[in-house]
Structures are given as structure tokens and as C-alpha cells.
Amino acid sequence: MKPAPFRYERPSSLEEALRALEEAGDEGRVLAGGQSLVPMLNMRLAAPSVLVDVNAISGLDEIATEGEGEAEGEGEGDRRYLVVGALARQRTLERSALAASCCPVLPECLSVVGHVPTRNRGTVGGSIAHADPAGELPVALLALGGEVEVAGPDGVRRIGADDLFVGFLTTSLGAGEMLVRCRFPARRGAVGSGFAEVAPRHGDFAFAIACASVALDESGRIAGARLALGAVADRPLLVPAAGDVLGGSRGAEPALRAAAAAAQAAVDPADSLHAPAGYRRHLVGVLAGRALRQAVAKASEQLTKGGSR
Amino acid sequence: MxxxxxxxxxxxxxxxxxxxxxxxxxxxxxxxxxxxxxxxxxxxxxxxxxxxxxxxxxxxxxxxxxxxxxxxxxxxxLAGPEGLHPLQEALHRHHGLQCGYCTAGILMTAVEMAGEAGPHSVEEIKQRLSGHICRCTGYAGIVAALSEVVGS
The missing domain is CATH 3.10.20.30 (Beta-grasp domain)
Structure with missing residues (x-):
């Protein structure tokens, strides 16, 4: 259980890292926190011949907000983002006051990502680029409708969460590209989010994960809802049907139950040792309901608190 | 190399x-x-x-x-010239180890907790210990030992 030999590169700038990745081609892998990659190296499930350790690149660990409309009176369509650099550690984001105020669902879901020692080292960007279908952060990115910024030989581009996860452990990043920033839409106005999962023990891979984000209009009707699921498909899964069912409703129980049923209908989970397919499908309904209920409650709270702001 | x-x-x-x-x-x-x-x-x-x-x-x-x-x-x-670290003492006193294989790792997590703003609740201690697998003693003694040093 030791890694196969590899060439180790430790670039100190993004440009050097991209050059090393381009030279390595298919044989290169980015090493960030290493909390998913190193187990795969140890078990020889992965044996890249070049490892590009990006930990020495400075300026990639920022956690900040970005975007227009930070001042009062912003126009429609302006969005503010919580921007998380590729090297920001999961534990840092979990304890960030900025994350707690902009995207409270992130600290909540991070508290069940592995354990403190793996979160001290594991990065937010690495977890999203790894695209584990049972990872909490990819599900949260999808539910919040975030995006990632990737750098590559042709410059920098953004990929929306809806177009990012394309298969098992697979993203739409191209050859020689590297994720440099994750952008989570910051909470604004009557918006709320919810997170729920069931795992055999705290910190274990979950049997099923649900994360939801709900926006209310001034009259308290649902203007938009996004529900994402984890651990029940080959990739983190958005359930557009749940959003369709909820749109225009007041988020009352019958509508929430219909959305949860839509989530169940959208998945065809596999059997696993401790959770047969039927149980997982049952969990999807329960967890989707919990996440949506929590999101609606928090959005209503915001509506009563501050109107549309 | x-x-x-x-x-x-x-x-x-x-x-x-x-x-x-x-x-x-x-x-x-x-x-x-x-x-x-x-x-x-x-x-x-x-x-x-x-x-x-x-x-x-x-x-x-x-x-x-x-x-x-x-x-x-x-x-x-962890141990100094004056003897064991208080966390090691507490594990000893509460029978928080048997074969000892998991102990070194548990101690390092406990040392990290001791350096954080405390006190830590029993629930928090148990949650932190979920990242450490002990297969012989069971966790009661370990939780008791950590509670004594980093708990409320």
C-alpha cells in the first residue's frame, strides 16, 4: 500500500504549474490537499507518472467576496459571490465568518466532510475537482448554482456547476486545465438553503445526500428552487423537476412532498453493502424533504427579517 | 530523491x-x-x-x-522531563487504552483540541473521536479522559 514511483513537481507559480501539467499530458495529476488522491495512490488505484504539487503557489488560498451589487440599491441580475481559492483548506472555510454569513450551508455541510485531520489538509477546490458523487461539496456547489474558474493553456474560463460534473469522478475540465477558484453565489434577499445526509457514522461516506436552495419573491412564493443529490448516481445530480414542482408555490407540505417524490423518481441508486437500493431511494425522499423544508424556512426568515434585501 | x-x-x-x-x-x-x-x-x-x-x-x-x-x-x-503529558496521564487513569495502537493518533487529536478555545462538550469530543478507530477498549474510557482535560 505505497504509491508507485512518480516524478514530483512543486511549482511556485500558476504559470509553472500549467506548464508542468501541459508537459505531463494525460500522465499528470494535480496534488492539492491529497485527501482523496493520496489514498488512491497508496492503493494504486491511480498511478500518474507526474505529480504536480500546487501547495507552494501563493495567492490561491483566499476566501473573499466578489461581484457587483455589494452596495445598497443594486440592480436586478447583479450577483455577489463567495470566492474560494483552490488551496483554501476545508477546515478554514468551515470556520470562516464570511462563509457563515454569505453561504451558511457550506460550513454546515463541511462539518461532515471526513474528519478534522482530513479537513485541515483537504481543499475545497480539490474536493470539487475530484467530483466524487458522494462528496458533499460538489452537491452544495450544484444546489447553490455556483461555478468554477479554471486556468489552462488557453487562459482562464468559467464553468457553471450544471456543466461541470459529467460522470464518475469526471469533470468537464480539459487536458492541462486546473481549477483555480470556486464561486458560490452569496446569499441575498429572501434566500435560504438546507442540507441533509445519512451516513453510517459521522464523517463516513453518506448513503444519500441532499442540498437545496430556495428563493422567495416579495409575496412569499417560491421564485426559484434548486435541489441537488449526492451518493445516489454516478455524479452529483441536479433535480430540475423538484424546482419545477415548487416554483410559484408557497413551499407548503404538499408541494414539498411532491418535490421529494420528484427527487425519488429522478434516481436509480445502486445496492451497496450497508444500504440496498430501495433504502437509498427512500432516503432520497426523506432527505430531499428535509433539505427543502429547511431552505424554505430560512428563506421565509429572511423575508420577514429584511424584505427583499 | x-x-x-x-x-x-x-x-x-x-x-x-x-x-x-x-x-x-x-x-x-x-x-x-x-x-x-x-x-x-x-x-x-x-x-x-x-x-x-x-x-x-x-x-x-x-x-x-x-x-x-x-x-x-x-x-x-508529548512527555517532558516532569513526566507524562496531562492527556497521557488522563488516558492512563481512565483505562483509555488497551493495545495502544490507536492511542498516539488520539493523543494528537486531543492535543489539537487542547489548543483550541474550549471547553469542548462531550458531543464534540465524541465527534472528533469518530475519526479514530479503536477496536479493543471501547470509547468510554477515552471520552472520559479527554473530557477531563479538554471538556467542560
Whole structure:
């Protein structure tokens, strides 16, 4: 259980890292926190011949907000983002006051990502680029409708969460590209989010994960809802049907139950040792309901608190 | 091979290591510090937990070349000339270990907790211990020992 030999590169700038990745081609892998990659190296499930350790690149660990409309009176369509650099550690984001105020669902879901020692080292960007279908952060990115910024030989581009996860452990990043920033839409106005999962023990891979984000209009009707699921498909899964069912409703129980049923209908989970397919499908309904209920409650709270702001 | 310079428990070590050398193996085989144990080698069991610049990490999920210039603390650094560390004393008193294989890792997580703003609730202590697998004593004694030192 030791890694196969590899060439180790430790670039100190993004440009050097991209050059090393381009030279390595298919044989290169980015090493960030290493909390998913190193187990795969140890078990020889992965044996890249070049490892590009990006930990020495400075300026990639920022956690900040970005975007227009930070001042009062912003126009429609302006969005503010919580921007998380590729090297920001999961534990840092979990304890960030900025994350707690902009995207409270992130600290909540991070508290069940592995354990403190793996979160001290594991990065937010690495977890999203790894695209584990049972990872909490990819599900949260999808539910919040975030995006990632990737750098590559042709410059920098953004990929929306809806177009990012394309298969098992697979993203739409191209050859020689590297994720440099994750952008989570910051909470604004009557918006709320919810997170729920069931795992055999705290910190274990979950049997099923649900994360939801709900926006209310001034009259308290649902203007938009996004529900994402984890651990029940080959990739983190958005359930557009749940959003369709909820749109225009007041988020009352019958509508929430219909959305949860839509989530169940959208998945065809596999059997696993401790959770047969039927149980997982049952969990999807329960967890989707919990996440949506929590999101609606928090959005209503915001509506009563501050109107549309 | 790469040359690395690491501060382990306050002593400086300069070694040439293979790029694929895990930190856990570097500590055990290159420095002879066998207090750090190796269990699952994929980050689940917690036996190999050490402190890297003060934060608890899995030493089986780090390459030795990655800790060049860093400070590493292992279980060997806990006891002083005056005797055992208070956390070691507490585990002893509460029968918080039997075979001892998980103990070094649990101690390093507990040391990290002791350095945080406390006190920690029993629920928090149990949650932190969920990252450490003990297969013989059971957790009652371990929770009691940690509660005494880092709890309310």
C-alpha cells in the first residue's frame, strides 16, 4: 500500500504549474490537499507518472467576496459571490465568518466532510475537482448554482456547476486545465438553503445526500428552487423537476412532498453493502424533504427579517 | 530523491527522501520514531495522526517531501522531563487504552483540541473521536479522559 514511483513537481507559480501539467499530458495529476488522491495512490488505484504539487503557489488560498451589487440599491441580475481559492483548506472555510454569513450551508455541510485531520489538509477546490458523487461539496456547489474558474493553456474560463460534473469522478475540465477558484453565489434577499445526509457514522461516506436552495419573491412564493443529490448516481445530480414542482408555490407540505417524490423518481441508486437500493431511494425522499423544508424556512426568515434585501 | 529539512518535536532533521515516501514511513523508518502507528493507509483509521504546523493531519496522506520546512509534532514529543503529558496521564487513569495502537493518533487529536478555545462538550469530543478507530477498549474510557482535560 505505497504509491508507485512518480516524478514530483512543486511549482511556485500558476504559470509553472500549467506548464508542468501541459508537459505531463494525460500522465499528470494535480496534488492539492491529497485527501482523496493520496489514498488512491497508496492503493494504486491511480498511478500518474507526474505529480504536480500546487501547495507552494501563493495567492490561491483566499476566501473573499466578489461581484457587483455589494452596495445598497443594486440592480436586478447583479450577483455577489463567495470566492474560494483552490488551496483554501476545508477546515478554514468551515470556520470562516464570511462563509457563515454569505453561504451558511457550506460550513454546515463541511462539518461532515471526513474528519478534522482530513479537513485541515483537504481543499475545497480539490474536493470539487475530484467530483466524487458522494462528496458533499460538489452537491452544495450544484444546489447553490455556483461555478468554477479554471486556468489552462488557453487562459482562464468559467464553468457553471450544471456543466461541470459529467460522470464518475469526471469533470468537464480539459487536458492541462486546473481549477483555480470556486464561486458560490452569496446569499441575498429572501434566500435560504438546507442540507441533509445519512451516513453510517459521522464523517463516513453518506448513503444519500441532499442540498437545496430556495428563493422567495416579495409575496412569499417560491421564485426559484434548486435541489441537488449526492451518493445516489454516478455524479452529483441536479433535480430540475423538484424546482419545477415548487416554483410559484408557497413551499407548503404538499408541494414539498411532491418535490421529494420528484427527487425519488429522478434516481436509480445502486445496492451497496450497508444500504440496498430501495433504502437509498427512500432516503432520497426523506432527505430531499428535509433539505427543502429547511431552505424554505430560512428563506421565509429572511423575508420577514429584511424584505427583499 | 530530494533533500528535506524538517523540525520534528523541536529537533531539526535533514534527510534525502524518495519522492513517494509517505510522511508516516519517513517518521517511522527514516527517523526511527515508531510511536506514530500506521493502520489503514488511506486516512480512515486515524492511527497515524500527527500535528503539522500545529494542525492535526493524517501522516499517511502526506508525502515527506511536502513537509520540507515545516514543523511536525508526534507522540514522542508529548512527555517532558516532569513526566507524562496531562492527556497521557488522563488516558492512563481512565483505562483509555488497551493495545495502544490507536492511542498516539488520539493523543494528537486531543492535543489539537487542547489548543483550541474550549471547553469542548462531550458531543464534540465524541465527534472528533469518530475519526479514530479503536477496536479493543471501547470509547468510554477515552471520552472520559479527554473530557477531563479538554471538556467542560
Amino acid at each position: 530530494r533533500r528535506i529539512e524538517v523540525d520534528v518535536n523541536g529537533s531539526r532533521h535533514v534527510r534525502h527522501v524518495d519522492e513517494r515516501r509517505l510522511l508516516s514511513d519517513f517518521l517511522r523508518h527514516d527517523l526511527g520514531l515508531r510511536g506514530t502507528k500506521v493502520g489503514c493507509e488511506h486516512g480512515v483509521c486515524g492511527a497515524c495522526t500527527v500535528l503539522l504546523d500545529g494542525a492535526a493531519v493524517r501522516s499517511c496522506l502526506l508525502l515527506a517531501v511536502q513537509v520540507d520546512g515545516c514543523r511536525v509534532d508526534t507522540v514522542e514529543g
